[in-house]
Amino acid sequence: MLRTALCLFLAVGAAHAQVQSVTVTTTRDPVDKSYRKMLKGMDRFESERSHAPGATLRFRLLPRLPGVRMEGIEMKVVGDTVTLPVPVAPDNSFTLERNAQAQREDAALVANRRTDSMTWRADVRSPGVPAGMRRLGDLRTECRVGIEAGLVSNNAHLFRWLSDLFTNPDAVCRDPQGNYLFFAERPLFAVRLHAGERHATLPFRYQYAGGTLPRADLPFCDCQVLLDRTYHAPIWDAGWPDDTLLEFEHMDDPAPPDAAPAPGIQPGQTAQEVRAALGPATEVRFDSGLQAWLYPPAERRGKNAGPEFIVLFGADGRVLKSRRN
Template sequence: MRRLSSLMLGMLLGVSVSMDASAGAADTPPDSPETIHVNAIRNPEVRKYSAIVAGLDAFERGHRMAPAADVLRFRVERRAWTDKTPKPGEAPLALRLEGKDGFVLPLTLNDAVETIVPRSSAALAADSELVLNRKRRMVRVTPLVRSPGLPDNVRRLGDLRLECQVMVAIGKEELGLMRTLFVNSVLLTPNWCSFFKAERDGFPFEAPERLARATLREGDRTKDLPVEGRSFRTAMNDPDWSDEALIELAFEPVTGTAGETPRTAP
């Protein structure tokens, strides 16, 4: 039953949290008149602005877990199975909020391909959704909580705990009330992050590259975490580890020869 419940939650979060890209079927820029309005599609993999607001609310409620993280960010990246090398002539990645009656709110990406989505009563009233100038199933957008000053291969446990709360809040809004109540009944709790207690595998998070190992560290204590591909898992509600605990990620070496596609070393 535990394995089935974990699988069900993972599938639901996989649909609702790892957001797909554009509403159109082609690489049309956000300002193109040929962009199909996502309001007419209602693809469950497209992130609604109301779901983003639910994530902003969750970030504010749980900010004590990551007080140094000044704002909730959203990271835009190509999916793992896509070619990450830009194609010749490919337009720079762009995204915006788009809603009814011609509402448009462009969003800015920083050098790390992250964006901050503002609160906007006009975007809510327009029933807006996020639109990217990329083909569907090629790009995803995920919430990111990250305290400053950490190396790229280190995550803070409190940041991940808050990130989990944000992901679940977004997922519930995407799923809707009835499906959310169904998941609550299966997991026997409305707090989906707490379902992954210390004796279970833990909540899944994705790293930017394939992992060799992930180590939870606090003071002199360490704990090896389960890893699979680019994913690692850590328990969200284990009282033995504080929000200040750190997760150190070690990536698999990538090898290749000239003219060949690099491959991950065994």
């Protein structure tokens, strides 16, 4: 229940600066981000140093609604008497300066986009992590910072009775059924964990927002336009240390040499041929035209459901690749 509800919501010390002005045409709405909450997220980052000792914190914007333009975003902190510019980097990440006056005035962070048209995330990065990989301790910190900072979507009116769960970082980030949604840089096919001699591939329920979200519900999920990039990480599982590395196989990557395909499935086969060989699946369709078929279907998943298979289809409806967990 908590994981499903989270998918429907979730949405990414300096001296006091001199007050400045910046001209930004903003669209103010009820979900402008609270400057005070963002500062609380920054405080939480400092208190979580044990998980990511050498890391840096930025915040990042990602598209949440179809058609939103992510180029040229301008932001500022706006209070009753104070206005502070917030430079946005080319990757749509930014940092916040601390300003006592803005904090006293309960200022808001506003942009020249509707706030609910974007997914907001904390972005925590430790040095030395290989390119294209993520460190689990960084993700643990991202979750706690993101919840503390209020980086959630504007759909709380649908589930007001759950509001306390979404403002409690420990309730969200330590619950194995309520993992925070993370986003890869490119569409995902597999996520593998590496911790010393221990290795594992995440089960399919950790990808694509669980693979069970009806398309009619996508407008209520931060993953609406990024469904093929979403994953949950086992941030709640102390058995995986903070230095665990997550390795991503993307949809357009060649299959690893040691990857085992789904039985009897070959690239180029049609959906009809796959269904005849493996039976019905949970079918997850993406805006790109690609689709992933997950086996066993969601209604049959469980401890005794047998091996898992995933089959990726191109926009032409033919198999691109498959794998077995």
